[in-house]
Amino acid sequence: MTLAEMLVGVFVMGIAGWIVYDVYVSAGRFSGSEQDRIEVDVSANRVLTVMDQYLRQAKSVLAQYPTSGAPTYTSGDSAVVLALPTTLAGNTLHASATDIAVFYRNGTALVLLIDADEGASSTRTDGTREITANVKDAFFRYNTVAVTSATAATVLLRTQRTVLGAPYTQTALLNVTFRNHP
Amino acid sequence: MERKSRQPGQSKAGFTLVESILSLFVVSIMVALLVGLASTRDVNRRAAQRSQAAALADEEINALRRLDFTLLTDQTNCVTPSNCPFKNVLYNAGRWAVVADGTAPSQPNALELALASGFTNTQSGQLQFPAGTYGDATFTVQVKVATDSVSNSNPSLGWAVGMTLRSRDAANGYRLRFAENDAAGVLTDLDTVAAGVQNVYLEKIAGGSATPLGSTNVTLAKGTWYTLEAAITGTSPVSFTIKVDGTTVLTSSDSSSPYASGSTALIGWNDVHALVDDVQDGSGTWNFDGSTELPLAWVRLGLNDLPDSTPTTLNDNGTVEIVPYPQPSSVDLKKVTVTVGWVQKNTTQTYTTTSLIGKSELGL
Numbered sequence: 001m002t003l004a005e006m007l008v009g010v011f012v013m014g015i016a017g018w019i020v021y022d023v024y025v026s027a028g029r030f031s032g033s034e035q036d037r038i039e040v041d042v043s044a045n046r047v048l049t050v051m052d053q054y055l056r057q058a059k060s061v062l063a064q065y066p067t068s069g070a071p072t073y074t075s076g077d078s079a080v081v082l083a084l085p086t087t088l089a090g091n092t093l094h095a096s097a098t099d100i101a102v103f104y105r106n107g108t109a110l111v112l113l114i115d116a117d118e119g120a121s122s123t124r125t126d127g128t129r130e131i132t133a134n135v136k137d138a139f140f141r142y143n144t145v146a147v148t149s150a151t152a153a154t155v156l157l158r159t160q161r162t163v164l165g166a167p168y169t170q171t172a173l174l175n176v177t178f179r180n181h182p
Numbered sequence: 183m184e185r186k187s188r189q190p191g192q193s194k195a196g197f198t199l200v201e202s203i204l205s206l207f208v209v210s211i212m213v214a215l216l217v218g219l220a221s222t223r224d225v226n227r228r229a230a231q232r233s234q235a236a237a238l239a240d241e242e243i244n245a246l247r248r249l250d251f252t253l254l255t256d257q258t259n260c261v262t263p264s265n266c267p268f269k270n271v272l273y274n275a276g277r278w279a280v281v282a283d284g285t286a287p288s289q290p291n292a293l294e295l296a297l298a299s300g301f302t303n304t305q306s307g308q309l310q311f312p313a314g315t316y317g318d319a320t321f322t323v324q325v326k327v328a329t330d331s332v333s334n335s336n337p338s339l340g341w342a343v344g345m346t347l348r349s350r351d352a353a354n355g356y357r358l359r360f361a362e363n364d365a366a367g368v369l370t371d372l373d374t375v376a377a378g379v380q381n382v383y384l385e386k387i388a389g390g391s392a393t394p395l396g397s398t399n400v401t402l403a404k405g406t407w408y409t410l411e412a413a414i415t416g417t418s419p420v421s422f423t424i425k426v427d428g429t430t431v432l433t434s435s436d437s438s439s440p441y442a443s444g445s446t447a448l449i450g451w452n453d454v455h456a457l458v459d460d461v462q463d464g465s466g467t468w469n470f471d472g473s474t475e476l477p478l479a480w481v482r483l484g485l486n487d488l489p490d491s492t493p494t495t496l497n498d499n500g501t502v503e504i505v506p507y508p509q510p511s512s513v514d515l516k517k518v519t520v521t522v523g524w525v526q527k528n529t530t531q532t533y534t535t536t537s538l539i540g541k542s543e544l545g546l
Contacts (some may be wrong), residue, residue: 016208023212041230077312077479137478141314143248145443152248154241154314158478173234173483175241177248 029164036163037170043134044159044172047110050131051155054101054112055176058082061142061150065100065115073113075147079104080140085180086122093180094120103138110135110157136160136169152177228526234483235522235533242502242520243537245270251541254516257504266501268520272349272445273484275496276307280470286459287324287407288469293476295448297330297455300494303338307450308346308496311463312479317443320413321345322462325360327404332453333368337361340370342451347414347422348444352497353390355444356436358412358424359383359451364403373397384422384434396434400426407459417442488524499523507538514541 062081064074075081079102086097097120102113109130116124137158142150155174160167197205246254249270260266277296286292298306311321325343334340342361349355361370361381372383373394380397387393402408411425419437423430446463450456461468468477485499492498500522507517516539523532 020208020212041233045233139312139478139481141312143314145313145315145317152244156478156481156483158481170230171481171483173237173241175237175244177244 033163036161037168040134040159040161040163040168040170043132044157044170047132047135047157047159048155048172048174050112051103052174052176054082054084054103055153055155055174056179057084058101058178059085059098059180059182060178061147061153062100063148065102065113073102073104075140077139077141080153084124086117086120087124088121089123094122097122099124103140105135105138106130108135109133110138132159134159134161150178151181228531231488231524231526232531232533235488235524235531236535237483238485238488238500239520239522239533239535242268242271242500243518243535246502246504246518246537247539251516251539254504254518254539256506256516257502260501260503260521263495263498263501266503267353267497268351268485268500268502269353270351271484272308272310272346272351272355272447273486273497274308274310274447274482275305275484275486276309276450278307278309278476278480280474280476281457282474283457283459285326285407286457288460288471291459291470291474292326293458293461293468293470295450295454295456295458297328298450298453301452302494303452304494305449305451305496306454306494307456308447309449309480310445310447310482311461313463313465314445315443316348316414316446316463317417318415319446319464320411320462321347321446321464322409322411322460323448324407324409324459324461326407326457327362327402328455328457329404331404331455333362333370333404335368335370337370337372337374339452340368341454342370342372343454343456344410344449344451345412346445346447346449347412348420348441349387349447350441350444353387355387355441356395356414356420356422357385357387357392357449358422359449360400360402360408360410360426361451362404363399363401365401366403382424382426382432384424384432386436388439395422395436396432398432400431402426416440485522488522490523490525491530515539 060083061075062083064072065081073079082101084099086094086099097117099117099122100115111130113128114124116122116126139156141154143152144150157172160169257266279294280291281294282290283292295307331341342359344359347356361372363369363381369379370381371379373380376397380399382400383397384395385392386395409427413423415421419435420440422434424432485497488499490499503519505517506512507515519536521534
């Protein structure tokens with residue numbers, strides 16, 4: 001091999017190596033961005049899966065919770081207060097007792113608040129938990145003019161995350177009929 | 183046998199076997215990486231559309247459960263989508279966006295319905311008001327029809343704008359339309375039944391059939407902002423008061439099985455390009471000035487958001503087959519099969535779900 005052939009060979013190998021490295025880096029970046037997009041989609045589905053469970057169990061929508069004191073959550077287009085039949089051990093429902101579930105937004109998080117009727121031996125646990133943190137918007141609609149008369153609710157959820165420097169937004173829909181509506 | 187000697191500077195011709203194999207190996211790795219990237223994006227897009235189709239199908243099943251059982255009339259022969267429409271849900275249509283408009287009553291933005299093309303005697307756009315259901319309410323909207331909207335005295339071709347009121351779905355509700363009537367002489371007669379020429383028309387849609395409730399004649403030209411108001415009150419009868427720029431132009435009522443509540447939507451008719459501002463529904467005013475993004479309160483996901491091959495036919499991406507179950511003579515149980523279809527890469531995709539709905543509303 002002459003010096004010229006070796007130099008040409010090294011030059012060609014260098015270009016080929018740079019191309020392979022660039023493809024590898026791009027693939028990694030693309031994979032990461034697709035994972036971020038998937039995370040936005042999964043966030044929306046995760047929220048709706050959780051909400052679906054509570055909405056299906058609901059008896060009705062309450063006007064607000066708590067009835068006195070602060071902070072107060074009011075059922076409307078940005079939050080929903082649900083009356084749920086109290087669940088007992090053995091997966092049975094209490095005939096009359098009610099647990100409360102509130103979905104509301106706190107910044108970019110969607111939060112679930114539970115107030116269980118401990119006196120009726122509810123198996124639910126009091127507390128607040130954040131369901132997901134990528135929420136841009138959440139909008140609640142009801143199938144009646146008065147929210148407290150609603151027998152179904154529609155949730156429109158927008159989750160968002162910055163992917164490759166630009167916002168990526170996913171919109172998801174959930175429509176549920178209350179199965180325990182009297 | 184003579185042997186040719188290799189001259190200085192003369193390189194060997196061709197590649198060795200090892201070199202060829204290595205080259206092919208490197209090229210195949212690069213091709214595989216690139217193909218993998220492209221297919222990943224396709225898979226994600228397909229999954230997102232399928233997820234949306236599933237949500238729409240579930241929404242329709244829930245809507246059918248809430249419907250009075252007597253309204254679950256049998257629907258078969260769903261190869262023709264118009265035979266098996268979705269019931270008890272209303273979907274948006276058309277390209278709506280918040281745009282900057284120097285003439286908007288509330289600066290700087292207005293809500294735009296982009297110019298539709300190819301629509302004949304049919305709705306080309308629909309955007310539902312934020313609340314899920316309205317009873318007694320007064321709806322006010324400022325509207326300007328752009329000059330590139332298609333004018334025609336034939337109501338099947340000329341533009342119109344308006345609202346649907348107390349709508350249960352596309353086949354049931356009240357529809358109010360305003361068509362063209364300007365000094366240049368283009369007058370679109372919407373009420374071909376009444377004597378004279380009327381460009382403001384209120385009708386009741388029941389089971390897909392229209393019944394006139396009233397009509398009148400008002401000056402309405404392209405390129406000018408008008409304030410349109412529709413007040414709907416009562417349940418039996420239902421009363422209507424329609425105003426243009428603060429002047430009452432039409433009053434009417436419906437006492438024959440009237441609709442007590444339902445969705446309200448802005449509508450475009452035929453090939454229209456319209457701008458909307460300062461929308462009021464009694465609970466708030468939207469001037470769309472805070473952002474160029476459509477507020478979530480106005481966002482809906484529906485059948486017309488899925489890509490299809492017939493963009494000038496609305497709501498044809500979904501069908502609902504309703505048949506008695508388990509026998510044709512059954513009266514207390516219906517089997518409903520909801521199918522949502524969309525087009526991806528020139529191939530029709532479908533999502534289907536089936537459920538039983540009983541007269542006692544204990545759906546299985």
